[in-house]
Every structure is written in structure tokens, then in C-alpha cells.
Amino acid sequence: MRIFIFLFFMISYNAIAQQVRGVVLDSENKPLVGAHIKCDSLKIYAISLNDGSFELNIGTRISGRITISYIGYKTKMIRFNLKEIGSVELGEITMQETQFSTEEVSIIGTRSQSDIMKVPADISVVSLKMMNLIPSDKIDQNLKYLPGVFIDRPYGIFGKSVVGLRAVVSSEPGRQLTLIDGVPINKSDGGGTNWNRIIESDFERIEVLKGPGAALYGNNAMGGAINLVHKRPMKKGVQGQISSSYSSFNTYSGDVVLQHKFSEGEKSLYYTFAAKGLKSDGYITVPDSIRTETDTSVFLNEYGTNARLGYMFTANSFVEAEYNYYNEKRGQGSKILLEDGAVALYETHFAKFIYHNNDNKLKYDVNAFYQIENYGRDIEKLKKGDYTHILVNSERKDYGAVVVFRYKLQNHNISFGIDYRAGSVFGVDEYKTSTDRVINDGKMDVVNIYAHDNWQITNKLKVISGVHFAYVNFFDGVFLIENASSNTDFMLSKSGDLDSKQWNGFSPRLSLQYDFSASMNIYSVFSHGYRAPSLDDLTRYGFMSIGFKNASPNLKPEQINNVELGYRFQREMWALQSNINYAKGYDYMYYVATGDKLFGRKMIYNKENVTSVHLYGFEVNIDYKATKEFMISSNYTINGSKISEFESRPELEGKVLAYVPEYLGNFTMTYIRKKLTTSMNVHLQGEMFLDDVNEFEISPLLSLDFVLNYKIYKGFGFKFSAQNVFNEQHMVSTDQISLGRYISIGINYSFL
Secondary structure: OHHHHHHHHHHHHHHHOEEEEEEEEOOOOOEOOOOEEEEOOOOEEEEOOOOOEEEEEEEOOOEEEEEEEOOOEOOEEEEEEOOOOOEEEEEEEEOOEOOOHHHOEEOOOOOOOEEHHHOOOEEEEEEHHHHOOOOOOOHHHHHOOOOOEEEEOOOHHHOOOEEEEOOOOOOOHHHEEEEEOOEEOOOOOOOOOOHHHOOHHHEEEEEEEEOOOHHHHOOOOOOEEEEEEEOOOOOEEEEEEEEEEEEOOOEEEEEEEEEEEOOOOOOEEEEEEEEEEEEEOOOOOOOHHHOOOOEOOOOEEEEEEEEEEEEEEEOOEEEEEEEEEEEEEEEOOEOOOOOOOOEEEEEEEEEEEEEEEOOOOEEEEEEEEEEEEEEEEEEEEEEOOEEEEEEEEEEEEEEEEEEEEEEEEOOEEEEEEEEEEEEEEEEEEEEOOOOOEEEEEEEEEEEEEEEEEEEEOOOOEEEEEEEEEEEEEEEEEEEEEEOOOOOOHHHHHHOEEOOOEEEEEEEEEEEEEEEEEOOEEEEEEEEEEEEOOOHHHHHOOEEEOOEEEOOOOOOOOEEEEEEEEEEEEEOOOEEEEEEEEEEEEEEEEEEEEEEEEEOOOEEEEEEEEEEEEEEEEEEEEEEEEOOOOEEEEEEEEEEEEEEEEOOOOHHHOOOOOOOOOOEEEEEEEEEEOOOEEEEEEEEEEOOEEOOOOOOOEEOOEEEEEEEEEEEEEOOEEEEEEEEOOOOOOOEEEOOEEOOOOEEEEEEEEEEO
């Protein structure tokens, strides 16, 4: 009898169940597949199908509100009211594309999806549409035209990159945290990111948080954080893109991206696959005036693959596993006896697991990752007839897990989480022309715990408060010299075990925002940043780009106090963002020349703790949409940095910090039509010093970049890009010159 009553109830309920239906379209009346549709009051979700249609089962509800969102489009809210049993037919719903960065959706500012205008922080987003309009060969180059962001890549694709945020990061890559879908990829050894290994065409957007993000992300986010967000298939079937190009210096490149979703609707298995390859003869970085017969091109040969397998449970819940492989061989610009000359080799394996659940009242993310980088280098030198060959091998491991919880309680959005990161390095410099072996070894564990509260006090006023605790443990540190000869005996006094170190620190953050209207607000941020030394800082003696560095096992963590004030104003045709910030750093880690030279040639540097530094900046960004097809963007950044107190080196007080440009400016004009898109970008970089005593100066630089995309036929397209059209070059060091003009021509094919 009970079974009969239950079945009768279910049949009756379904008989009176009501639906909200509609079709989501873009401005050209084409279906938007994978748009997220939700009714928060009922906690129900759906995604639009291949024809753009959707259906929400609202039960016996007679009124409510649904929200429709899609990356790159403005979120739309629609109210429904059902007067009798049946369905609500909303018909065709046309979504409007976002025009400005402030209209984008981002997760980086709060660890949960939010409109940028609703987050009291300095956030920028590079959308997929913008990425297609930037002449870039590496994904970090897409950040070049953002206010407050400095890309130090003087050798273009033939060198490494450091992304600087405001005046904080400068030449220290460990002050900026890089994430892929919320998973950190910085290395414990050195703290940086190998931007070369990332496949640009596999991502749909880049999110940038400027200013100390340690309260959210911990140890490496002292200057900010960058989150790269992968593409995921929302449409049933196979889709993707194949592209290839030929560029300056006899450079060939190609990449492919494939995505496959097996079923329509929310529940579906999917996979993605991406691969890239690049080969180039390179250029000679030594100027003609001082070039010798041993100077050769910095050639390049690299390839990488990335595969992901996932299952979507609902529009807001999925599980995904990823594996990435990268292999790189780079010429170092000199050749004496070795077949390829001096070379650097990188081989990276990276795996991550993500479980994202945004359906329940208690929402959570569980992420785990593992990364191993095998770095090798052949060094050969000839000085006064003496030949030296050194084989460098270094194994760098990083792994960990991140767990984040989110809970909505009335006007509070509370989040809390914990992440654990472990890193190690084992490096050997083996002298092939003598008996020497130099070993550096060490391990580091980092535990980050944080709690955040996003409190909507009134309709116009909100406060985000948070605190972060970091515990860092350095152990098993060793620096050894084996079988020393005259090449290494000057370091024998340093050989032996290194003392274990433990550090901990709190990083609080308080942000306030007042909304004058939906399109105008003002915000302020008070934050603290904290960063421990890296394994490379503590354990390694060796060569770097500016000279020879000593290990610094007695370094202390650096800290920073930051205050900023921001303003955002957005109209239908134009948008304005501005920010003024000031920070004071304590025990700031900084390379300082000792005054000595190795064998009378290479300058020797120590990394030391500067007692205090002053950092300040101002940013303004204006976007103007003149017509439907034509848009102008302009931004300007002022950076200030100065050593205010240095107890052990008072002669450096008052000096400007190295690798902080005095100002940055960008002016961009974009024209978009159905088949043709083109963009012209003018980039201005102010005066910058490359040394601690402010003697090696780079004068202001001006570069013009241009890109043109044309859809030839159906899925076929053509792309032409030119970077540094004026062929502006400058000295990067006393004997190295930057890359000049770089032109690329390519074709691509997209299929759905």
C-alpha cells in the first residue's frame, strides 16, 4: 500500500511539475552551447544544449529568478511568473558580449566565481578574444598590455620570462604565484614558473590579481597571483583547432587542440588533448663589435603535450585528471668543442587532479598535483687556452594538495582551506675536464591555512576580511665539494650539511568596497605578504645571468605591508579603472654585488635581506568602444621603488631596486568584423636599472606590435603578426643584446 501511495505521489508530482524553457543565443543568433542556467532559490542548475536550448524543472514554484552566464558574455538575470500549471517559455535569449575587463567573471580574487566589479581588489582578465588579438608566441606575452604588469623576456622565445606585478616582483619570480585552474605550479627551487612549457591554445582566459595575495594563496603570492583557466568542452562531439606558423630566424611552430564531450546535457564524460612543437635557428645574442668565433645562435627545439580526462556531474560539479609533458633544448650562444655547443635541457612531467563541487550549500574543491623538472646544462669555456667542460644535472620535485571549502550564511560567503606543498632539489655540477663534483641538496615543506569572509553589510557596502598562516620547514640541506681542484677549492670552507630552518608567519587582509551604483564603486585594501627563501637561495652556489652567486643559508623570510585605493567606473561605451598603492617591505631579499670577482672575471653576488624598502605605484586604464567594430584601450603605470634602510650595506640606501621600470604605458586599437580582426599595440617601458648600484641602465623603450587575423573559408584562417616593428634592441648585460623585430605568418583550421 505504501509503495502504491509513493508511486501515486511521484506520478502526481511529475504531472504538475513545471519547467522554465528557453534558447540562449549570441548577437548573431547562433546558439551558445554550455551556458550556465541556475535558479539559486531552488538550488537547481542546467546547461544549454547544442541548439542553445535549456530546461529547468521548477517543481510547483510559480515565480522566481534565473541567472544565465557564459564566459565572455554579460550575466543576464530573468524573472519568471507562472499563472497556471504548465511551463514558462522564455523564448530566444540574446546574450551580450563583454566589452571591458570589469565585466568579466573571475575566481582569483575570492577563490569563488565572482564578477570583477563585485570584488574589492585590483584584478585584470585576458579573455580568449583578447588572446587572439595579441601577437604572442608564449602565454605570458598576453599579459604585456595590462596595467601594473611587467614582462621581462628580453630574448623573446629564445629565453626565460619573469612576470612582474607592480614594483613588488621585480626580478624575483618567487613573489608571484602562478596557478593552473587553482593549482600552484611554482617550483620550490627558485620559486619561478617555466612559462615556456605552457600550451597557450589550451586556455580560455588568464586572471591576474595584483597586490599581496598571501592571505588567500600563501607563500609565493606576496606580489600577486596569476590563474590560467583551461578550455573545457560544453558542446557534444569533437571540436578543436590546428595551427602552424613560420617566423623570423627560420622558426617553425605548430599546435593542435582537441576537445570531445560524449553526451548532451550536464552529465557527460569528456577529454581534451593539446600538443605543440617549435624549432628555430635562433639569433646570436652577442653584438657584432665584441663577437668571437665561439659565439653562436641561441637555437631552440621544444615540444609538449597535455591531456585531460574528466566527467561532468552537473553544470557546477566535475572531476578531472591531467598529465602534461614538456621537453626543451636551448642553445646558450657559444660553441667550442661540443657538437651543439653549450646547451640547456628541460624535461617536465606535471600531473594534477581536480574535484570541483559547487552544487551543495557547502561547496568545495579538492586538488592534488605532482611536478618533476629535470634540468640539465652543458657548459664549456675557453679562457687563455684553458678549456673547461661542466655537466649540470638537477632534479626538482614539487607535489601537494589543496582543499578549499565555501559556505553561504545569510549575508556572509565564508571560505576556508588548507594546502600542503613539498619541494626538493638534488643538483650535481660535474667537471668533465677535472675531478670536481659540486652537489646541492635540500627539501622544503610548506603548510598554508586560510579563512576568508565576504560580508555584504548593506546593498552598497561590503567587507572581505581574511587571515592566512604559513609554516615553512627547510631540512636535509647539503652543499658538498668532492675532489676539489683549483676550479672549486675556493668554496671548500662552505662544504657540509646546512642547518634546518623553520619559519612561520601570518598574512591578514582587509578589503572594503562601496558601490555608488551598479556601474561605479570605490575600494580599499590593507594587506600583508610573507615569503620564505627558496631552495636555490639556501643551497646553491653557481652561475646565473648576471654573474656568480653564493648560497645564502642564513636568509630570513621577507614581509610586506600594503595599502591601496581603487576606483572603477563603467558605462555602455567606455570604462575606467584606477589604483594607487603603497607598500613597505621588510627583510627584502635582494642580490647584492660583493665587490669580488670569480677568477677576476665574473662578479660575485650574495642574496641578502634589505632592512626596508619603499614601493609605490599608480595605474589608470581606459577602454572606449567607439563603434561596434572599433575599440581603443589605453593604460599607464607609474612604479616607484627605493631602498630606505640597509644596515649591512648603507651605501645602497636611496638606490632604486633593480628590474623595476619607472613607468609602463600601452595604447591599443582593435578592429573586429566577421572575417577580419586586427590590433595595433604601442608599448612604452621607462628607465630601468639592472644592478644594485644603479650603474647599468636601460633607457626608455618604445615598441609597436601588430596582429591581423582573417577567416578565409569556413574554418580556415590566416594570421600575420609582427612584434617590435621598429626593431628596438638594448643591452641586457655587458655582452648580450635583446631580440629585435620578430615576424610570424601562420594558418589555422577550426572545426566544430
